Amino acid sequence: MATNGVPMPRSPLARILTDKKGDGICHDDSGKAVRAQTIDELHSLQKKRSAPTTPLEGAQGVFATLSEDERQRQQLQSISASLASLTRGTGPKLVRGDPAAKSAQAVSHVAHHHHVEAPTISVSDSSLKFTHVLYNLSSAELYELAIKYEKGSFITSSGALATMSGAKTGRSPRDKRVVIDETTQDELWWGKGSPNIEMDEHTFMVNRERAVDYLNSLDKVFVNDQFLNWDPQNRIKVRIVSARAYHSLFMHNMCIRPTLEELENFGTPDFTIYNAGQFPCNRYTHYMTSSTSIDLNLARREMVILGTQYAGEMKKGLFGVMHYLMPKRQILSLHSGCNMGKDGDVALFFGLSGTGKTTLSTDHNRFLIGDDEHCWSDNGVSNIEGGCYAKCIDLSREKEPDIWNAIKFGTVLENVVFDEYTREVDYGEKSVTENTRAAYPIEYIPNAKIPCVAPHPKNVILLACDAFGVLPPVSKLSLAQTMYHFISGYTALVAGTEDGIKEPTATFSACFGAAFIMLHPTKYAAMLAEKMQKHGATGWLVNTGWSGGSYGTGNRIKLAYTRKIIDAIHSGSLLNATYEKTEVFGLEIPTEIEGVPSELLRPENTWDDKHAYKNTLSKLACLFKNNFETFTNYKIGKGNKLTEDILAAGPNF
Ligand SMILES: Nc1ncnc2c1ncn2[C@@H]1O[C@H](COP(=O)(O)OP(=O)(O)O)[C@@H](O)[C@H]1O
Ligand SMILES: C=C(OP(=O)(O)O)C(=O)O
Numbered sequence: 286m287a288t289n290g291v292p293m294p295r296s297p298l299a300r301i302l303t304d305k306k307g308d309g310i311c312h313d314d315s316g317k318a319v320r321a322q323t324i325d326e327l328h329s330l331q332k333k334r335s336a337p338t339t340p341l342e343g344a345q346g347v348f349a350t351l352s353e354d355e356r357q358r359q360q361l362q363s364i365s366a367s368l369a370s371l372t373r374g375t376g377p378k379l380v381r382g383d384p385a386a387k388s389a390q391a392v393s394h395v396a397h398h399h400h401v402e403a404p405t406i407s408v409s410d411s412s413l414k415f416t417h418v419l420y421n422l423s424s425a426e427l428y429e430l431a432i433k434y435e436k437g438s439f440i441t442s443s444g445a446l447a448t449m450s451g452a453k454t455g456r457s458p459r460d461k462r463v464v465i466d467e468t469t470q471d472e473l474w475w476g477k478g479s480p481n482i483e484m485d486e487h488t489f490m491v492n493r494e495r496a497v498d499y500l501n502s503l504d505k506v507f508v509n510d511q512f513l514n515w516d517p518q519n520r521i522k523v524r525i526v527s528a529r530a531y532h533s534l535f536m537h538n539m540c541i542r543p544t545l546e547e548l549e550n551f552g553t554p555d556f557t558i559y560n561a562g563q564f565p566c567n568r569y570t571h572y573m574t575s576s577t578s579i580d581l582n583l584a585r586r587e588m589v590i591l592g593t594q595y596a597g598e599m600k601k602g603l604f605g606v607m608h609y610l611m612p613k614r615q616i617l618s619l620h621s622g623c624n625m626g627k628d629g630d631v632a633l634f635f636g637l638s639g640t641g642k643t644t645l646s647t648d649h650n651r652f653l654i655g656d657d658e659h660c661w662s663d664n665g666v667s668n669i670e671g672g673c674y675a676k677c678i679d680l681s682r683e684k685e686p687d688i689w690n691a692i693k694f695g696t697v698l699e700n701v702v703f704d705e706y707t708r709e710v711d712y713g714e715k716s717v718t719e720n721t722r723a724a725y726p727i728e729y730i731p732n733a734k735i736p737c738v739a740p741h742p743k744n745v746i747l748l749a750c751d752a753f754g755v756l757p758p759v760s761k762l763s764l765a766q767t768m769y770h771f772i773s774g775y776t777a778l779v780a781g782t783e784d785g786i787k788e789p790t791a792t793f794s795a796c797f798g799a800a801f802i803m804l805h806p807t808k809y810a811a812m813l814a815e816k817m818q819k820h821g822a823t824g825w826l827v828n829t830g831w832s833g834g835s836y837g838t839g840n841r842i843k844l845a846y847t848r849k850i851i852d853a854i855h856s857g858s859l860l861n862a863t864y865e866k867t868e869v870f871g872l873e874i875p876t877e878i879e880g881v882p883s884e885l886l887r888p889e890n891t892w893d894d895k896h897a898y899k900n901t902l903s904k905l906a907c908l909f910k911n912n913f914e915t916f917t918n919y920k921i922g923k924g925n926k927l928t929e930d931i932l933a934a935g936p937n938f
């Protein structure tokens with residue numbers, strides 16, 4: 286109430302006791318005050334310092350021998366050597382971390398102390414700038430950098446990182462070059478049918494310099510130090526230098542992730558990739574026929590990528606290297622998936638792109654060893670990689686739940702289309718490419734077996750997606766037939782991974798991976814025959830393609846039926862089924878399989894037009910025969926017996 290316009294002083298409020306030992310109404314749970322002088326300092330508390338960890342073995346490492354400073358110095362020195370311009374004789378000035386990060390002072394401090402001066406012959410501006418190294422970052426860090434710097438990076442509703450690979454959405458096998466020198470000239474497979482198109486050492490160095498200069502011109506480069514091959518005795522150390530968070534996360538997922546301890550003792554890599562994919566090669570350079578070049582130099586243990594950002598190029602490039610290194614150690618490298626039953630029975634799944642290696646090796650009732658690249662040594666099978674690379678076109682939760690569920694935080698999703706608002710992916714959409722892909726660490730598949738090694742295979746399944754619709758859904762093969770079909774490496778796809786192939790066509794690709802093998806196909810075939818014989822493995826040919834007519838008339842065999850067929854192979858029940866022999870190809874086909882309509886097992890039953898069936902069958906047989914012509918002069922294995930048997934195991938007409 287006011288008197289004479291003067292406000293009355295308010296009566297003082299009674300004091301509330303906040304003593305913890307008080308009445309308990311108002312107890313203090315805020316704990317100790319945060320120790321920070323400024324907001325920046327407060328925010329700096331958000332991030333706890335730790336080295337990269339692997340999800341596979343937990344975070345406990347032994348930090349012993351080297352101080353953190355010394356370790357970082359050695360790392361930068363090694364990376365600087367990797368990125369050295371060989372014409373100027375210097376490596377770049379390197380610092381760690383994101384150039385946009387606040388801690389610029391701390392960074393230049395590191396740089397002054399840790400940059401190793403190399404003798405500079407001629408000085409150019411490029412030697413005056415710093416390049417920031419982002420070394421073995423975590424998935425979360427790579428997400429942040431992708432979203433910050435790379436157009437086309439988004440988080441999808443399931444938490445995956447959607448990204449675009451640019452103009453190239455598949456591999457470019459015609460742009461692959463291999464350095465020919467005194468050693469490789471004799472060792473490698475050159476000429477007709479070979480994937481190895483030659484280039485000389487000098488041209489390689491020109492492209493290498495182009496890639497290294499491009500990478501050094503950037504503010505930041507990504508460096509991944511990782512492993513290939515789960516067989517500890519034959520593990521290869523790889524370094525991937527790249528310009529995009531997308532590429533770094535892709536390789537983080539696809540190669541084996543080192544533990545803290547392993548990273549500390551990483552040392553010098555056995556092989557290095559320089560991925561300057563955003564930058565084209567120079568078409569005036571000798572041997573270059575386009576602005577894309579993927580160059581392999583086995584003597585230098587290096588690969589250079591120019592003019593393509595398709596990440597699969599790195600994974601398959603390293604696979605080529607393994608196809609060279611492993612056979613030298615009497616180990617067979619395989620373009621196959623692999624899984625293992627609860628009783629330890631192992632199956633390999635060979636096949637060209639899109640035939641079902643990833644889909645069928647990912648089997649909810651079996652342990653996944655790997656989906657694409659393996660080694661078969663005297664100790665059994667080992668996966669080369671640490672991740673899977675699944676096709677996503679028409680992916681459905683019902684048909685492929687394990688792959689569907691793997692597309693979550695950490696997974697790279699290439700070239701998919703999604704809803705602008707909900708960020709839900711439309712897996713049916715092909716407007717960017719038919720070759721949409723997901724790359725995820727193998728442990729995202731719940732029944733993956735870690736470490737990814739397994740005993741000797743019991744079944745060797747050759748997958749063909751026959752768009753002609755004449756191959757039976759399943760046939761049991763003799764050893765000679767297995768070799769014949771392995772060397773042929775047939776499929777007929779409707780749309781492909783390899784750039785430019787969009788029409789249904791028959792493809793023959795020796796060893797189901799001619800694009801990756803380095804030696805003559807008969808070398809791998811002889812090793813496979815020897816191993817299958819020694820370990821008593823059975824060969825099977827499974828058509829995951831068409832039935833009831835060719836592409837356009839018939840339909841693709843239902844995945845559910847193919848799974849039933851594969852189940853019968855795994856269980857051993859198919860080995861004891863009743864068989865009949867087909868005409869022309871002479872394939873042994875079962876008359877019955879549980880859960881599969883019997884008429885499906887005999888292709889001619891499913892065709893309305895029997896005449897068309899016979900014609901198509903003859904046509905395919907001719908294609909097989911023509912393709913095999915190039916191999917008739919080669920001997921496989923020791924005696925002549927196997928070679929003769931293999932030649933007789935093809936179609937007869
Ligand atoms: N009967 C079938 N068997 C296997 N895959 C099938 C079948 N029908 C359709 N598909 C589809 O074919 C594709 C096979 O691709 P994928 O497993 O990635 O091949 P690869 O790993 O050999 O390149 C998948 O998209 C899968 O859903
Ligand atoms: C990545 C590839 O593998 P696949 O299609 O066999 O899964 C490829 O061939 O480019």
Ligand SMILES: [Ca+2]
Binds near residue numbers: 639
């Ligand atoms: Ca492939």
Ligand SMILES: [Mn+2]
Binds near residue numbers: 642656674676
């Ligand atoms: Mn695959």
